[in-house]
Amino acid sequence: MKMRQLTSLVLATIVCLIGLIGSTQAQLQLGFYANSCPNAEKIVLDFVHQHIHNAPSLAATFIRMHFHDCFVRGCDASVLINTTSNNQAEKDAPPNRTLRGFDFIDRVKSLLEAECPGVVSCADVLSLVTRDTIVATGGPYWEVPTGRRDGVISRSSEATANIPPPSSNFSRLQTLFGNQGLDVKDLVLLSGAHTIGIAHCSSFRNRLYNFTGVGNQDPSLDPRYAANLKANKCKTPTDNSKVEMDPGSRKTFDLSYYSLLLKRRGLFQSDSALTKDLTSLGLVQKLVEGPIEEFFAEFAAAMEKMGRINVKTGTEGEIRKRCGVVNS
Ligand code: HEM
Ligand SMILES: *[C@@H]1O[C@H](CO)[C@@H](O)[C@H](O)[C@H]1NC(C)=O
Ligand SMILES: *[C@@H]1O[C@H](CO)[C@@H](O)[C@H](O)[C@H]1NC(C)=O
Numbered sequence: 001m002k003m004r005q006l007t008s009l010v011l012a013t014i015v016c017l018i019g020l021i022g023s024t025q026a027q028l029q030l031g032f033y034a035n036s037c038p039n040a041e042k043i044v045l046d047f048v049h050q051h052i053h054n055a056p057s058l059a060a061t062f063i064r065m066h067f068h069d070c071f072v073r074g075c076d077a078s079v080l081i082n083t084t085s086n087n088q089a090e091k092d093a094p095p096n097r098t099l100r101g102f103d104f105i106d107r108v109k110s111l112l113e114a115e116c117p118g119v120v121s122c123a124d125v126l127s128l129v130t131r132d133t134i135v136a137t138g139g140p141y142w143e144v145p146t147g148r149r150d151g152v153i154s155r156s157s158e159a160t161a162n163i164p165p166p167s168s169n170f171s172r173l174q175t176l177f178g179n180q181g182l183d184v185k186d187l188v189l190l191s192g193a194h195t196i197g198i199a200h201c202s203s204f205r206n207r208l209y210n211f212t213g214v215g216n217q218d219p220s221l222d223p224r225y226a227a228n229l230k231a232n233k234c235k236t237p238t239d240n241s242k243v244e245m246d247p248g249s250r251k252t253f254d255l256s257y258y259s260l261l262l263k264r265r266g267l268f269q270s271d272s273a274l275t276k277d278l279t280s281l282g283l284v285q286k287l288v289e290g291p292i293e294e295f296f297a298e299f300a301a302a303m304e305k306m307g308r309i310n311v312k313t314g315t316e317g318e319i320r321k322r323c324g325v326v327n328s
């Protein structure tokens with residue numbers, strides 16, 4: 001055999017092998033449902049356009065829900081599974097106490113089941129609803145490749161272990177994001193979602209009333225801002241009011257979260273932590289300078305990356321019929 005023939009034989013074999021691996025390890029792809037359920041993405045988008053104006057604050061809750069889903073067993077809609085008599089699900093873990101909007105997801109899923117039964121996963125529904133509600137309320141667009149499949153396991157303890165608490169310091173954040181294949185840049189960008197939405201006093205009240213157990217404040221929090229929060233929002237150590245994370249601009253996806261960080265007005269210790277590491281601080285300073293298009297583009301890339309964490313594809317998992325329960 002001549003050298004050239006041998007080379008092409010070897011090349012052909014390699015190409016075949018790659019093809020084989022590709023077919024067994026399915027991947028997410030844009031328009032995964034183009035043949036199996038061509039209207040799927042339009043059904044989601046139409047529903048969002050019809051209903052989001054009734055409850056625009058759901059956009060914030062969905063992006064948070066998507067994050068909590070992806071950080072526990074990958075983006076597999078395990079966050080949507082209901083607790084049963086013998087299993088306490090992720091939904092019932094402390095970090096999930098304030099998640100809402102499950103009925104919105106259920107209604108989208110019912111429309112999709114009516115159109116193409118058993119085809120579109122709850123994990124993809126959550127990913128698409130998140131993107132579409134954020135865009136519909138003026139936030140950035142990102143690509144959502146589809147083809148995720150649904151998990152069958154949801155454990156409260158795993159949510160508690162993997163979802164960073166608001167008291168996290170920088171190294172804890174870096175570790176918990178690192179466990180998901182996300183780096184410091186992803187951490188800084190994704191935390192930028194705190195430019196929208198609300199928090200309860202319980203998530204940060206220790207910073208106001210009892211930081212180290214001696215009735216003190218967190219010295220990293222602007223004292224004037226702390227005084228303001230105590231006077232107007234979290235008036236007592238047990239008051240659990242809602243507070244805008246980005247006051248005056250909680251409905252607008254903008255750069256003000258990052259400027260608040262530099263004024264020591266980030267609401268959680270985890271927000272404040274982003275200014276305590278030099279790499280992270282540098283990224284925050286760069287983002288604040290803008291333009292906002294740059295933040296949107298980088299945020300989009302980070303969201304797409306988050307949406308790929310440990311996804312189940314091909315024949316893994318299942319396509320749940322109802323998002324709140326695994327198929328029997
Ligand atoms: C970096 C670690 C993070 C921590 C420690 C954290 C923690 C929290 C906490 C404690 C709340 C308030 C819950 C409440 O009191 O009601 C919250 C709200 C929120 N988080 Fe995060 N978060 C983090 C990262 C993220 C990421 C990556 C996203 C999305 C990409 C996100 C999006 C949101 C949104 C939009 C809200 C407002 C929810 C609403 O208005 O219902 N967070 N977060
Ligand atoms: C960060 O938090 C973790 C876990 O709460 C703790 O073990 C660690 O000592 C803290 N690191 C620093 C530098 O404070
Ligand atoms: C502050 O924390 C300490 C230690 O956990 C506790 O003994 C004390 O009662 C707390 N004080 C207030 C005002 O909550």
Ligand SMILES: *[C@@H]1O[C@H](CO)[C@@H](O)[C@H](O)[C@H]1NC(C)=O
Nearest residue numbers: 081082102103322323324325
């Ligand atoms: C899951 O629980 C919620 C609220 O508790 C309920 O509205 C929903 O119907 C349940 N889903 C299923 C599939 O049982």
Ligand SMILES: CC(=O)N[C@H]1CO[C@H](CO)[C@@H](O)[C@@H]1O
Nearest residue numbers: 091092093094096097098099
């Ligand atoms: C939305 C939801 O299911 N919230 C639950 C979160 O967990 C707490 C208990 O930790 C429940 O009381 C909530 O109903």
